[in-house]
Amino acid sequence: MMSKDIGIDLGTANVLIHVKGQGIVLNEPSVVAIDKNTNKVLAVGGEAHRMVGRTPGNIIAIRPLRDGVIADFDITESMLKHFIDKLNVKGLMSKPRILICCPTNITSVEQKAIREAAEKSGGKMVYLEEEPKVAAVGAGMDIYQPSGNMVVDIGGGTTDVAVLSMGSIVTATSIKVAGDNFDTEILNYIKKEYKLLIGERTAENIKVNIATVYPNGRNEEMEIRGRDMVTGLPRILTVHSAEIEGALRESVALIVQAAKDVLEKTPPELSADIIDRGVILTGGGALLHGIDQLLAEELKVPVLVADNPMDCVAIGTGVMLENMDKLSKKKLI
CATH class of the missing domain: 3.90.640.10 (ATPase, substrate binding domain, subdomain 4)
Known part of the structure; x- marks a missing residue:
């Protein structure tokens, strides 16, 4: 049996995994319950999430990812390993290739941590892609044309705002408000x-x-x-x-300001495209009531919520897995 390529949306709130040819096969909260006395992992994902705030003193439910990056390396590795083993995507002789998403402005040290966690949990080659780019692909935007596309991805730990053209990010920012x-x-x-x-x-x-x-x-x-x-x-x-x-007014004002900052740095030709095409909202935060109306009013451009905002990044990894061989070599870390 050959191993399968997998795409992971390693989110602060949820982990979604897309297996090439099968679609999204896993969507679970990024929570791990451990016994403090023995450091043993007791539950992962949905089972651990049910324990949040309801456990005796010796059991703690931990979110190993904070603000879109790894806060606890060992527990992140255990969580990923648990999910990948559960999916049975490893081959007899081979390991899966993994495409994993990260916020736009994380440091090289944080990138290295994500890569190592994915490798140790069973990945052969690990590709890193920026989250807003993958979210835009998952939302159905054609980012490979020479025209401006703007995406605001409001996740659990970070909000990523980016303007894309010709398959690359032109201007972007990432804030730890989500x-x-x-x-x-x-x-x-x-x-x-x-x-x-x-x-x-x-x-x-x-x-x-x-x-x-x-x-x-x-x-x-x-x-x-x-x-x-x-x-x-x-x-x-x-x-x-x-x-x-x-x-919520103060937090949302920071997201609006981040979107304005990105628009201010966008070349005028691309800004004109955004007026025509509008801004696409992805991530769980896109479901927050009134966020699209507020952004449309503040940015003076149309704002649309993607069809499956919570799944956009995972869907995007699926599209990119189909074109895995075309992924730029510089992404291969």
């Missing part, structure tokens, strides 16, 4: 405003179900449960969309 920041802002707002402690999962549920970033964009409410900081007892509370819009 989905995880939104959760933290919501958590801190509830803590400050209501003296109620809530967990990461509750904050994420608020973001998904009632949050908006466009003023008056949504008018919904949600009942949440947490621990009262004064009495120490459980308490129920109702929060509204308008409050969450206020809590």
